[in-house]
Amino acid sequence: AQTVTQSQPEMSVQEAETVTLSCTYDTSESNYYLFWYKQPPSRQMILVIRQEAYKQQNATENRFSVNFQKAAKSFSLKISDSQLGDTAMYFCAFAGGAGGTSYGKLTFGQGTILTVHP
Amino acid sequence: GAGVSQSPRYKVTKRGQDVALRCDPISGHVSLYWYRQALGQGPEFLTYFNYEAQQDKSGLPNDRFSAERPEGSISTLTIQRTEQRDSAMYRCASSLKGGGTGELFFGEGSRLTVL
Numbered sequence: 001a002q003t004v005t006q007s008q009p010e011m012s013v014q015e016a017e018t019v020t021l022s023c024t025y026d027t028s029e030s031n032y033y034l035f036w037y038k039q040p041p042s043r044q045m046i047l048v049i050r051q052e053a054y055k056q057q058n059a060t061e062n063r064f065s066v067n068f069q070k071a072a073k074s075f076s077l078k079i080s081d082s083q084l085g086d087t088a089m090y091f092c093a094f095a096g097g098a099g100g101t102s103y104g105k106l107t108f109g110q111g112t113i114l115t116v117h118p
Numbered sequence: 119g120a121g122v123s124q125s126p127r128y129k130v131t132k133r134g135q136d137v138a139l140r141c142d143p144i145s146g147h148v149s150l151y152w153y154r155q156a157l158g159q160g161p162e163f164l165t166y167f168n169y170e171a172q173q174d175k176s177g178l179p180n181d182r183f184s185a186e187r188p189e190g191s192i193s194t195l196t197i198q199r200t201e202q203r204d205s206a207m208y209r210c211a212s213s214l215k216g217g218g219t220g221e222l223f224f225g226e227g228s229r230l231t232v233l
Contacts, residue, residue, distance in 0.1 A: 004160075045161070045209065045224035091160045104151050104213045104222050105174060108160030 002027045002094050006109035013082045014117050020067075021077045021112050023092030032096030033103055034068065034075045039111070040088040048090070051075065082116045089113050120144075122225035124210050130231045131200055139195045139228045141210030148215045150193050151222060152185055155207040167193060168215075200232045 003026045013019035025034070036048040051059045051068050058066050063083075067076045079086055092109040123142040131137050143150050149168050153161035154177075163177040169190040178184070182200075187193040197204055207229050211222035 043207070044226060045211075047221060050221065093160070104149050104166060104211070105163050106153075106161070106222065107163070111158070111160050 002029075002096065002107045004092055004094050004107050004109040006090075006092055006112050008112045009110070010113045010115070012115045012117060013079075015082055015084060017082055018078060018080045019082055019114065021079075021090050021092075021114065023075045023077070023109055025073050025075065025092070025094050027073070027094065027096060029096040032094060034066075035093040035095070035106070036064070036066070036077045037091045037093060037108075038086075038088045039091065040085075045091075049077065053096075079114075084116050084118060087114060087116045122210055122212050122223055124208075124225040124228050126228055127226065128229050128231075130233065132233050133200060133202060135200055136196065136198045137200055137230060139197075139208050139210075139230070141193045141195070141212075141225060143191065143193070143210070143212030144223055146214070147212035147223075148190075149213045150187055151211045151213075152193070152195050153209045153211065153224075155209060155227070157206075161209055164195070197230075200230075202232050205230055205232045 005024045032053045034051045038046045038048050049059050049061045049064050058068050063080045065078045089111045091111050093106040095103045095106050125140045151166040152164040155161040165175040165185050167187040170187050182198045185195045207227040209227045211224045213222050
């Protein structure tokens with residue numbers, strides 16, 4: 001079974017600064033996806049960024065980027081130029097499965113509450 | 119529809135009652151997933167469908183929980199004889215295809231409170 005661990009229950013950052021959220025995972029599978037989801041106070045679940053395990057290049061989406069270390073099973077999220085609207089709970093998630101049929105079956109971490117201060 | 123729609127948004131029920139939670143996925147999405155999220159925790163997988171076929175129900179906690187998607191579109195999650203420990207946010211998500219990009223589109227959830 002896969003496990004996803006987020007060791008930082010809470011983080012805070014000043015507006016315009018950079019913050020990194022940590023995530024580690026454990027799996028015996030070779031093909032999988034990793035995700036970061038954002039859950040703002042509205043309680044929606046919003047996909048922030050996705051990484052495919054077979055791609056060595058780290059994914060980036062505007063101010064969001066990841067540091068994917070496959071051997072270390074680490075998948076951290078870096079938020080640059082933090083904005084007040086980034087305040088949310090952030091979840092790291094893993095999806096994998098034989099034949100690709102389980103790529104929507106996500107295992108989530110416990111979450112990190114990020115607060116951006118003005 | 120434009121997004122995943124869930125109803126009711128809020129449900130308060132008494133212990134022992136049955137509840138049915140509805141999910142209307144994005145039009146054309148083949149796969150539909152149910153998750154449960156306790157307050158302050160990450161979502162936990164319950165079950166998923168490709169079209170009308172239930173592919174995996176390994177996350178359903180016990181036999182009081184069941185789900186169906188009879189015509190491959192709208193899905194219903196039913197909890198029989200509710201207990202206080204069933205209180206949580208129940209989220210539905212859909213994706214174009216389970217084996218595709220893996221991206222899920224989540225609904226806003228149904229918050230269940232069992233008194």
